[in-house]
Amino acid sequence: MPVTDYQGSTSSPFSFGRSLLSLRRDTTAIMPSGEEADLEAFQRHVASTLAELLPAADAGTGAGDASAAAAASGEEFLSAAWIRRLLEAFVLCQEEFRVVVAQARRRAGAQLPASAERMVAEFHERAVKALDVCNAARDGVDQVRRWERLADIAASALGAPGEVREGQLRRARKALTDLSALLVDDAAAASGAGGVASFLSSHRNRSFGRARASPSRTAGSAAAASATASHFRSLSWSVSRTWSAARQLQAIGAGLAAPRAHEAGLAAPVYSMGCVLHLTAWALVAAVPCPDRGNALQAHHLPAAPPRAAFPWAPPLLALQERLAEEGKRKDRRHSCGLLKEIHSLEKSTQKLAEAIDAAPIPLFGDRENDVREAAAELAAVCEAMRDGLEPLERLVREVFHRIVRSRVDGLDSSMHNAD
Template sequence: MPATDFQGSSSSHSHPSPFSSFGRSLLSLRRDTPASAAASPVMPFGDEADLEAFQLHVAAHLAELRGGEGGEEFLSIAWIRRLLEAFLLCQEELRVVVAHARRRGALPAPAEKLVSELGERALKALDVCNAARDGLDQVRRWERLAGIAASVLLAPGEIHEGQLRRARKALSDLSVLLIDDAAAAAGGGGGVASFLASHRNRSFGRARASPSRAASLASSSSSSSHFRSLSWSVSRTWSAARQLQAIGAGLAVPRTHEASGLAAPVYSMGCLLHLAAWALVTAVPCPDRGSALQAHHLPTAPPRAAFPWAPPLLALQERLTEEGKRKDRRNSCGLLKEIHALEKCAQRLAEAIDAATVPLTGEREAEVREAAAELAAVCAAMKDGLEPLDRQVREVFHRIVRSRMEGLDSPMLNGD
């Protein structure tokens, strides 16, 4: 990821934080405790009460994501942003707890080791951030091609043969890119041959490709090659599934005697990190994304009764697994709601164009314009959402790096 100045979540974009209504610190949570608890002596920052409040905070974030309280649809751009915002807020609160405990010299060696292990686990998510940003770049290419096809057909005046040809060309280029990216994500071959082999399952044409359509796709394969992402910021052998396994490896449920210490909050943060990474690599194009849709990479499931955040976390994991198994999503380039909408609307427009003959009748022209308008609306929504999401992924990357550097500056870790 290119080096950039880190910006906090409040300054990275002009829109209010998706969790602004719930982004309270541990101090504000303490102010809301019952009178009986408030009457007891105020304990130092980082004590058992703070750690318990942190876990309740994680549970509240995950419950909101599970219930879609912000009005976002599951796996939409807005929902992914809320998930990343939850990760950033929880990471910051745990960082504050640890920093205050270090200043007081109240963080023993076993606790420092837990924090260091969480930092090492988080470092493995840096590649996920890079791969996700590459995937978002590919989605931008799709949006631009789809936008060209839609805008050409929504121009004032009658629709002429030249407009249909230009829109058809843009959709053919888009189809080739989608098929190639889907094949790469699944670990298989791509290109027009892959398109023809899988045409019955997913395409922008009819159940069978006509000779003229196949020829159009063949010619567009070479002309659209300059749109392709020929190099990822991760290595060619990088696998999203293997990286998720690495992030979840060793993430074990704390033992009973550790439940009252830092082990439980660190464990909850590790589970939240894994969920955020899993959602990212399944939502957008990533190498070996198809394998990442399987649930075999999940860490040991937390007992539902042991942690307040376990029920909503497990419910979100189950829903992600179910989305990956849906017949209409298995061959998609990503589970992101906007990607699915782009594919469907582009297919409908391609079919309307294929059925059209010049000069267009009033009914055919209305059908083409309606399909173009639907695709244009999807492109507009995608264009508005991709840039903020890209900035947020960048922010997650830099927050992880900064937290790790702070951990390495700890006197206990550097031997000072």
């Protein structure tokens, strides 16, 4: 997403939960205004926003009854809808942070202390590193969209009314073969292991190359599928070929440490935003295909954990980090191309349809035909849900990109103004 795409609009087409105005109205109703009160209110806003993202089972982790109710009624963890809410939460916290910094500058009269300006500038530099993550995530969504198109071709070929003919089966097989080639290629780029995609590839190559197909034709089809996958990969990534999600997350989290006891003022809000930024980037990398995302899921790529007692947002943030790490270790997700719920559903439904086709005689009849049609209908439903989720997710990733750019530009403008 080039920076020139941003037109400087301050409005957003998205709804970010509770409005910033209502948040500040709630705060002033509870405590008096002043620097200390504003900083404390910001910490509480971050805590409540993160608590609303907790899955229902984890909502009681220091989050309170309100957050538990919010989590219980929320979307399934790591679904496209949940990732959108995480991105919305980041934007909400970033906008509130911008207000806190602006108020601190006004109170200072002319310029923040040099140490405070340096901390704010360091956060902006940290956020700029997340722009590559946004680009990679946007590209990953494009990859998933390609998978969905191929899966939809296979499901549509077998979902038409009337008798299922051999031509329809061949069309579905071809789409599944191309899909498995893309899955293997992207899984290898992400983690160096094929996992479910590797099983699909070997299963498809074995079953689709039956005795009725000549060996030369089978080899040609496999080569064509491999060439198609390589072509997609070469055109898909806007980041460098040597770019690594793991290294980028390390760069975002580098030097992120809790403020010392004697550090007051903006030290705590800057640290809070650094932790929220890192969590958001880590979840994006975990959810969708990204180069080297397998290594990025390792726990040692996380910064030092914030003290639970020192910050009200620490318990929900740590609970979210722990849940993300657990999902990455699950046996059925470990070598997946992404932890996004819709990706997992696509892999399972694609495998189910491929197995149903392999077990079906030609022409289809009886229970075998019912199995194929049922698997095709399940895959079609998964494709529809994926289409509904991917487009708004991609738009919101772009919005986060532009918000970071805008925040950095505003920070530079403020620094130059103060320097004058």
